Amino acid sequence: MIEALRLLQARMTGAGPPPETVTETAETLEKLAAALEPFTVPEAAQIVGHRTDLPGRGQAMAPPVHIEEWDEEHVLGHVTFSRFYLGGNGAVHGGAIPLAFDEVMGRLANTGRPRARTAYLHVNYRKITPVGSRLRVEARFEREEGRKRILAGALVDGETVVADAEGLFVTLKPGQP
Ligand SMILES: CCCCCCCCCC(=O)SCCNC(=O)CCNC(=O)[C@H](O)C(C)(C)COP(=O)(O)OP(=O)(O)OC[C@H]1O[C@@H](n2cnc3c(N)ncnc32)[C@H](O)[C@@H]1OP(=O)(O)O
Numbered sequence: 001m002i003e004a005l006r007l008l009q010a011r012m013t014g015a016g017p018p019p020e021t022v023t024e025t026a027e028t029l030e031k032l033a034a035a036l037e038p039f040t041v042p043e044a045a046q047i048v049g050h051r052t053d054l055p056g057r058g059q060a061m062a063p064p065v066h067i068e069e070w071d072e073e074h075v076l077g078h079v080t081f082s083r084f085y086l087g088g089n090g091a092v093h094g095g096a097i098p099l100a101f102d103e104v105m106g107r108l109a110n111t112g113r114p115r116a117r118t119a120y121l122h123v124n125y126r127k128i129t130p131v132g133s134r135l136r137v138e139a140r141f142e143r144e145e146g147r148k149r150i151l152a153g154a155l156v157d158g159e160t161v162v163a164d165a166e167g168l169f170v171t172l173k174p175g176q177p
Pocket residue numbers: 052102103106107110116117118119120146147148168170171172173176
């Protein structure tokens with residue numbers, strides 16, 4: 001279902017259909033939304049965002065990062081930004097890149113340690129990030145200072161770093177959401 005939605009997002013973004021197809025598509029989507037409505041559940045019971053075995057934890061908003069290596073010190077994976085993530089002129093939208101970093105760095109920050117949340121993500125856009133290319137995503141745990149965990153991340157196209165990031169993750173105190 002989530003993969004089908006991702007495909008739809010990419011196709012719809014790249015489409016210039018005639019008006020009758022737009023109308024038909026809208027009607028089909030409204031029917032699908034109505035079919036799911038009776039199955040609305042509390043957050044803890046939903047599938048999306050809870051499937052760590054799926055790219056982006058099954059969240060169609062997040063770029064589909066495929067994790068290849070994952071331990072307490074590093075994460076390595078790959079991602080292809082579909083047409084859905086296009087900003088303009090073949091480049092990925094600047095807001096989509098932090099989504100990928102938060103996903104891998106957040107996952108790493110929360111592996112083998114008490115829960116932490118992102119306090120900041122500093123992203124450097126070094127080069128255009130191309131839509132449709134398979135990119136390497138890396139994250140590594142740099143250091144811990146009290147409740148603060150500092151992580152580094154990079155998005156690499158071939159040998160070229162297209163974006164890198166520093167993230168601060170702060171350990172949650174009891175009672176913090
Ligand atoms: C397997 C699971 C996979 C999960 C992957 C997904 C993970 C995704 C993670 C997220 O995206 S979480 C969503 C986005 N983040 C948030 O919504 C967090 C919102 N902010 C907060 O909840 C609080 O600001 C936060 C818990 C991060 C910190 O607030 P606190 O009141 O607990 O901490 P405090 O302000 O006392 O700061 C603690 C230390 O961090 C420092 N600090 C906090 N925010 C900072 C900041 N923005 N910049 C620099 N330093 C910062 C602060 O200066 C201080 O440093 P010192 O200990 O040295 O004095």
